[in-house]
Amino acid sequence: MTVAQIASAQGPGEAAPDLAAWMGAYGGELRRYFARRAPASEADDLVQDVFLRLQSARFGAPIADAQRYLFTVARHVLASRRRKSPARHAALEEAPEPVSHLSPERILVGRQDYARAIRAVVDLPPRARSAFRLHRFEELTYAAIADRMGISRESVKELLRRASDRVSDVLRVEA
Template identity: 60%
Template sequence: MLEQLDHPVTDRRQVGEPDLAVWLAHYGPALRRYFGRRVGDIEVDDLVQEVFLRLHAARRDTPIDNVDRYMFTVARNVLVSRHRSDRARGGPFHQTLEGMNEPVDHLSPERIAIGSEEYARAVRAIVALPPRARAAFQFHRFENMTYQSIAQRMGISKESVKELIHRALVRIAEQMEAEA
């Protein structure tokens, strides 16, 4: 079948359809060298595979007259496509995350104590709210109810619910800031 590669493939019925595995064995090393000079070793096999996928797709539609020229034209186009997609995704600015498996923020005993104190302050601030504002706030924040459903449940307008929740947020922030 390698004899077929030496002659341009003009008609599949006359010459027979070349086997993709034979093309890979014949052209694979040259493509690897071509890509190896232009990209990192990690990408070479992916690019060679991309060339053969495109070759396989094109081969179904029309016969390939000059396999050498076509193969390296496809290889160049694959490189151009890879370069464009890398540039669009910010490839030159990409940093690998090797060695960054450690959590960014360690939960130290001090941080846990500070978080517990802040939680207690927030609870005290919510409990200190006027009853209607506290109810509207709890419905919205803890039960995930919409303003409309809170308004129906409390028998008030949607605008009143917005105002109650706004006042509750302001009072909670003020009280937590005063305690800090």
């Protein structure tokens, strides 16, 4: 199908393209384009992403050069996939094996860890415990904690550092 035929398939004055005609005309070309630039197993998914973007796009005017437009979208889809790919694959490779069930031992260990963490926070000195609670549980900023406690931001920072160190030490030693 030629560009003129694609443009005429849009209809006079229509802004949205006829995706079925575009898929028929350019689907194979897009697959070959992606097969040369990405793993062949991903080519169909990438073509689908192109047409998905086209379907959700809002067009203000008819597209003059359909092929050029499609391959511009294809380049953007490929760049987007490449940007996301390393992090996604690294996260999948490093992910621990999924736990199929929670055994009684696993539940007991979790409860013991939770109790140790709570005990470590409760055993903090009062000012450090207060700063820790405000920061970790109420999600206040250092400045907000400083205002509420009547101390400087640097003092808040030091209290939180000490509190975190103490809680970490307790959890590490008792593990």
